[in-house]
Amino acid sequence: MDKLTVISGNAHPELAKDICNYLKVKLSKALVSRFSEGEIRVQIDENVRGKDVFVIQPTCPPPNETLMELLIMIDALKRASAQRITAVIPYFGYARQDRKDQPRVPITAKLVANLLTTAGANRILTMDLHAGQIQGFFDIPVDHLFAVGVFIDYLNGRKIKDAVVVSPDVGSIKMARSYAKRLSIPLAIIDKRRDSPEKTEVMHILGEVEGKNAIIVDDLIATGSSLIEAVAALKKAKCKTIRAAITHGVLSGPAMQRLDKCNDLLELVVSNSIPLDKDKEHPRVKVLSVAELLGEAIKRIHWEQSVSSLFD
Numbered sequence: 001m002d003k004l005t006v007i008s009g010n011a012h013p014e015l016a017k018d019i020c021n022y023l024k025v026k027l028s029k030a031l032v033s034r035f036s037e038g039e040i041r042v043q044i045d046e047n048v049r050g051k052d053v054f055v056i057q058p059t060c061p062p063p064n065e066t067l068m069e070l071l072i073m074i075d076a077l078k079r080a081s082a083q084r085i086t087a088v089i090p091y092f093g094y095a096r097q098d099r100k101d102q103p104r105v106p107i108t109a110k111l112v113a114n115l116l117t118t119a120g121a122n123r124i125l126t127m128d129l130h131a132g133q134i135q136g137f138f139d140i141p142v143d144h145l146f147a148v149g150v151f152i153d154y155l156n157g158r159k160i161k162d163a164v165v166v167s168p169d170v171g172s173i174k175m176a177r178s179y180a181k182r183l184s185i186p187l188a189i190i191d192k193r194r195d196s197p198e199k200t201e202v203m204h205i206l207g208e209v210e211g212k213n214a215i216i217v218d219d220l221i222a223t224g225s226s227l228i229e230a231v232a233a234l235k236k237a238k239c240k241t242i243r244a245a246i247t248h249g250v251l252s253g254p255a256m257q258r259l260d261k262c263n264d265l266l267e268l269v270v271s272n273s274i275p276l277d278k279d280k281e282h283p284r285v286k287v288l289s290v291a292e293l294l295g296e297a298i299k300r301i302h303w304e305q306s307v308s309s310l311f312d
Contacts, residue, residue: 001025003083004302005048009057009069012275015090015291016056022295032069040065042072049081054125054298059093059112060274061252067093067112071119078120086123086301087116088294090273091220091248095130113137125297127273127290128175128219128247145297145310147271148175150288151245152182154269155215162240164188164212166205168230172218179217179245188214190230210238220248221270224255228262235264243267249287251280259284 007028008016020027029045055077057070070087077085094108109131116124117140124138127145135142167176167189180187188207214234221227227244234242242265249270251259259268259282269286270276276287293310300307 001302003050003052004298005046005051005053005082006298007044007053007055007073007077009055009066009073011057011060011066011069012090012272014275015058015272015294018272018289018291019056019088019295019298022292023299030073032073040068040072042069042076044073044076044080047080048077050083052084052086052302053077053082054086054088054302056088056090056294058089058091058273060091060248061250063093067115071115074116074119074121084122085120086125086298087121088125088298090127090271090290090294091250092126092129092134095134098131098134109134110137123301125294125301127271127294130219131171132174143297143301143307143311145293146175146178147247147273147288147290147293148178148182150271150290150293151217151247151269152179154286154288155183155245160213160215160243162212164207164209164214166190166207166209166214166216166230166234168192168216168218168226175219176217179215183215186212190233192226192229205233205237209234211240213241214239214243216242216244216246218244218246220250221246221255221268222250223253224251224258227265227268228258231262231265241266243269245269247271248273249276249280249285250274251276256280256282 005028006020007030009032031043033041035041055073059067094112098109124142163185165176165180165187167173188209191203231242271290272287297307
């Protein structure tokens with residue numbers, strides 16, 4: 001493990017420390033600050049020549065700052081002669097524009113992939129991408145982990161009877177099917193129409209949910225509009241209780257106010273892929289750690305071992 005080096009930016013140092021605790025290595029020192037005019041200043045404070053370096057940096061809010069920090073850290077490590085640089089991005093931002101579905105729009109996921117590769121990243125380790133095809137935007141290896149195992153352990157511990165997994169839209173069916181298969185419970189799908197990026201209109205529910213304990217699963221929650229719409233639809237369909245298991249808790253804009261008013265949502269379970277600020281703490285929001293999952297992947301990548309079992 002002498003060549004294994006873990007470095008963190010300012011996005012989520014707590015997660016980086018937890019990963020280092022699992023790996024039983026120390027977090028390497030790096031200065032990531034700002035010049036007087038706001039430009040990002042980076043200096044790696046330890047020798048990384050010939051080292052296998054893992055940079056822990058989710059591109060979470062503020063996404064422009066965290067992404068630029070990551071790019072500059074990668075450039076610094078490349079110029080310091082690191083043997084291999086793996087960008088560990090638990091939450092991959094700029095992923096929602098992954099195709100040209102309207103005239104004159106960018107494909108930002110591809111742009112970010114190009115930036116990371118050009119900066120000098122040799123490998124990407126990420127988790128629950130908004131769209132699986134983003135892996136194909138990279139010309140370098142991508143290890144795409146799923147947090148489903150972490151959530152399944154928690155949900156099994158809750159011993160929920162008469163449960164049903166609910167996909168809040170068509171795009172989340174594959175994830176929902178994975179949960180339903182592991183929990184050995186039925187699957188339901190909410191068919192909805194999206195009026196704008198922030199607002200949706202629920203149409204109808206495919207599957208039997210009446211009298212059931214619903215578990216809504218998705219990859220991310222931003223403003224919370226989709227979740228609140230789904231909860232309202234399930235309540236109208238006479239669900240007994242409603243929970244949500246969502247990997248990335250972005251919780252931006254009016255999300256916390258909406259959650260606070262939505263008393264029909266019994267519990268929102270998210271991972272710590274994104275740091276949960278003090279103002280986003282809530283008695284009905286539960287945070288699960290993915291440090292062990294990411295740490296195990298890092299260890300296997302370092303030792304050139306198979307990580308395929310972690311993809312399930």
